[in-house]
Amino acid sequence: MFINYGCFFDLAAPTVIGARASLGFEVMLLTSTHKMGPPSKRAGDSDAKSITIGEGAWIGARATIMPGVNVGSGCVIAAGSVVVSDCEPDSLYAGIPAVLKRRLEDPSDPSAQHDEVLYAD
Template identity: 40%
Template sequence: MTLQTIVERSLSMLGYPAATHELFNRYSDSTQLDIAPSARISIGCLLRRQVELGPHTRLSRGCVLDGDVTIRKRTNLEPNCDLVGDVELGKYCAIARETTFQQTNHKTSQPSMQIRFYDEVLDSDLPPTAEGPITVGNDVWIGTRATILSGVSIGDGAIIGAGSVVTDDVEPYAIVAGVPAERVKWRFPKAIREKLLDLEWWEWDRDEILDNREFFERELREAEDIPTVSI
């Protein structure tokens, strides 16, 4: 077992306390952490390579972030989520338990597809393939055990049904479900979607959000239901 592995496991068991981040970055050859002081990481999580966690992000027990991973402000990951490869999650997202973001895939054009075979038997390399980064917008809800595959972009305000496998881009405020995932309905009528995208409320600061409490506590059925906001 390498020193790097020992340190990773120790930090995982401790929940990556803030006092260890700078020291870890100084001595790690393969992992760099940029974690906001207000971020919360539960015991049992594992962070590898390039990981950035924004203010008030929360990782529940057993989450694995392995790649170039960025999670923006106030996004929550429930237990046992896996983010592998180049993955970016926007602000205020709700990611249910056991969701997988799989940005890299096995290469299938050579005789074997097993990375271990090339490493241990041939002393060679089988690099992974990818269709592009995974990007998730703001205010997105992803249901339990959904899988998001390489190259997918999910728009602001979208909902991904539990158990879905997302292979194509998802439009803002679309509700998709199934294997492969397809749009089943819109979260709001077009006029409301356009107003919400124009407002970009997720970019507001805390005072602006509190000043517009009425906006957040109102049911939206028609565009007129969106009150005049104060920002």
């Protein structure tokens, strides 16, 4: 696995990062949040949920992974994205909130068309 500079892990719940996964600059893995409280204090009781980053996944710079999210193996999360729900394996996600942009092919497959993933559309 590769973890670049400035990443943040709050570790309030288990965090699993798979083999060969890569995290770009300043990625945040946030396992804690708060339940909605009453009007007098909206940030209610703490709530922690685990995060899993699958094998070979690539999380772009300054992406944020929210509590309870599972990022599938071989998945790419574009820089600056905020991931609030599970991401399927071998797929590209981007945006706020992150949404599926396209499925990714295996570059070692000679029958597949290949485009270099530099930026998410």
